[in-house]
Amino acid sequence: MAVNLLSHEVSDLCIGKPALRVLPISATIHEAILVLKQCGDTYISVWTSEAFAGKFCMVDILCYLCAEENISSPEAALKNSVSVLLSNETAALMGHVESHSRVIDALNLLLEGPRILWAPIQSTASHPKNPGSITGHSTMFCWLTQEDFARFFFNSIATFSPVADLSVSHLGLVRSTDVFTVHRHDPDLSFLPLISRALHEQTSVAVITHDRKLIGEISPSPLASCDESAAAALAALSAGDLMTYIDWRGSPPEAISEEDC
Structure with a gap:
């Protein structure tokens, strides 16, 4: 079959x-x-x-x-x-x-x-x-x-049984290497190459704290829904602030607050 x-x-x-x-x-x-x-x-x-x-x-x-x-x-x-x-x-x-x-x-x-x-x-x-x-x-x-x-x-x-009964880790679908990461306070254009690579690799850039806790991601997918005005945010915001900007689809709150890591 x-x-x-x-x-x-x-x-x-x-x-x-x-x-x-x-x-x-x-x-x-x-x-x-x-x-x-x-x-x-x-x-x-x-x-x-x-x-x-x-x-x-x-x-x-x-x-x-x-x-x-x-x-x-x-x-x-x-x-x-x-x-x-x-x-x-x-x-x-x-x-x-x-x-x-x-x-x-x-x-x-x-x-x-x-x-x-x-x-x-x-x-x-x-x-x-x-x-x-x-x-x-x-x-x-x-x-x-x-x-x-x-x-x-x-x-x-x-048709491919027993694939449906195997775990995700057993199938090797989750990779522990080659993960793109940036610190939440990394400045503006420093992570631009990672966003470009994430776009080509069809993945996202993980945003982490100084003790490597995951707090979110910068995904090219919602970023692609923004207009050209997002270039200013991409050039000026830190990784954490850019993540918030994207989550709010370019209309973030008047003040973007950050918690100390």
Whole structure:
């Protein structure tokens, strides 16, 4: 039965997935911010003349605006192309799979290095208002992540018995190493590289006290829902205050109080 499950087509994983919101690589950072605000999507994909070049979210923009070379001249930074948000590392995290490919083949591709696969979901007549269509193409695409594969397998968890009876620690799902941590009083931009790494690793940055007690986390996910004004908070607040700022979605209390560690 497990063999039959792995023989399903990738199109089964694409059911219900939203079409990608796409921008050309020539679009500016300012244009990207406007699209993020208007469409409500978390991520925007970038397309070249041949293929996807990568994707980015508001977290990438905030980290870019807070970079040393941009923080003193944000207006100039906003005029740059979205290509500055992409890197060779970003491209290496993506892979392409056809909708008729087998699930096992797509899974093997993920194990080779890519974190995200892009796959066609349907063909329609090209339309300029279609958020998933690409100029000159009639095919719409979606992203497939590790979570999509996990969800697909969990829906048939009985097939993999006795997995359902094993503990989380026995399955090795909890890692005790490579945990990103910052002290609650660490200043502003010192933890910026960790936020960027957490975004790529699809994890969070733990906020701890001086005696290493966990008090919260800085997650790129809610940070991606903020607008560009969060760059000022990212540049000025300590790790603990930034955590509070994110929890309040950019509208924290008038005074952010801190307890002594």
